[in-house]
Amino acid sequence: MTNDHPESPPRPGGETPPRPGGEPPVPPRSADELPALTKSPFDSDTFTSATFVTVGRGPDLALAAVWILARAGMLLLLVRDDLGIGGVGREVGLYQYWYGQFAAGTFPPGDATWQYPPGAGLVVMAPGLLPWLTYFQAFVALTLLADAVVTLALARADSARVTHGAWIWVCGLPLLLHLPLARYDVQTTALAVLALLALGTRSTAAHRLGGALAGIGAMVKVWPALTLIGTPRGRTTREAWTAAAVTALVLLATLALLFSESLGFLRQQGSRGIQIESLGGTALAVARATGAWSGRVDFRYGAFEYVGPYVSTLGHLALLLTVLAFGWLLLWRLQARRWTPATPLDAALAAVLLFTVTSRVISPQYMVWLIGLAAVCLTSRHTVMRPVALLLLPAAALSSLAYPVLYADVVDGTPTGLAVMVLRNGLLLAAALLAARRLWTSTAAPDAE
DSSP: OOOSSOOOOOOGGGOOOOOGGGOOOOOOOOTTOOOOOOSOGGGSTTOOHHHHTTSTTHHHHHHHHHHHHHHHHHHHHHHHOOSTTOOTTHHHHHHHHHHHHHHTTBOOTTOTTOOSOTTHHHHHHGGGGOTTSOHHHHHHHHHHHHHHHHHHHHHHHTTTSSSOHHHHHHHHGGGGTTGGGGSTHHHHHHHHHHHHHHHTSSOHHHHHHHHHHHHHHHHHHSGGGGGGTTOOTTHHHHHHHHHHHHHHHHHHHHHHHHSBOTTTHHHHHHTOOEETTSHHHHHHHHHHHTTSOOOEEEEETTEEEEESTTHHHHHHHHHHHHHHHHHHHHHHHHHOOOOOTTHHHHHHHHHHHHHHHTSSOOOTTHHHHHHHHHHHHTTSTTOSOHHHHHHHHHHHHHHHIIIIITHHHHHHTOHHHHHHHHHHHHHHHHHHHHHHHHHHHHHTOTTOO
């Protein structure tokens, strides 16, 4: 920052010019001496608006203000719930129905919409902890609480204010409009974020805590298990992976003892087809628009899917690509030679991106996971995922256009809906390939620095 009032030329002999009012001159400050801010930054002669966001409590206050304003806007959108096709909050009504099933001592029996691991039942039952609120109010309140916990954890990890991880989360989540408040993906992402941050410390207890959180997350929605893919070889991996396995098994056994049909979700998940928002769905939409495919859209298993020729083949291809992605991750881990503090974070983001783009289903709430993992990566100055994080932000904005704003166009396959999906999925595919390339070249390539 330049000074609008240039200093006067030095006096002969290096004398310090007298101060106005006859005050004694201030001795010159050495070049290495930094001005001390012993009071409020407002007392500094060099205070500016930039000082406010880089000194003292300025960053925390600014982050808190943006979080409050953004979440208030998301709440307002959820209360109105009339954007596009509307009805985003209806999912919470489904959770409430499942809550009644759990109260009867069973996971939803034969329910095609229940496609989640047993740990998800804990999130569905959690609003019962706030009996003075309605189920909807309690669910949203707990979601906001999880959101706040993620924000605080990222802010603490990003206290140097040079990587902006917390800002990616606080500003990136509202790009999905009010959808995150009506899904339990924020809670799942909180488990993954806290697990990664714990694994980044040197403490054995923290490594076990990180593994336990990843194990709980895996029992809630599977993908948080991928947060362990990049743990450094040796003691950290043994501690974290053992804690994750033990925690997951204990939780599974406990839920199986307390509730019936705890593994019923496997039947529903295995029957899923090609959802219209997946990469395979976009390929079929383009083929249908050009007259090369004669299939149709049908509502199955709680989502709109494509039905017709080659759908089954495309579904098997997606599963094969997922297996190949997993194989590539194992190969990377075997070949990796260099670990930085950011490697576990970068590996988690790359892994989840690869599994997302090869999935038969890419629901808009998947972007909550990716924004959270990108935010964790950006808490470290060693990360190589900054370009990937930048790709995810417009992908999130396009996801909110796809659902709920223009969802009718997406379902009908209009040119507008098709353009949105091609752009969104194109960005996700580019982000996945870029993440994989940067992870490999930064850790496993022979010529990497």
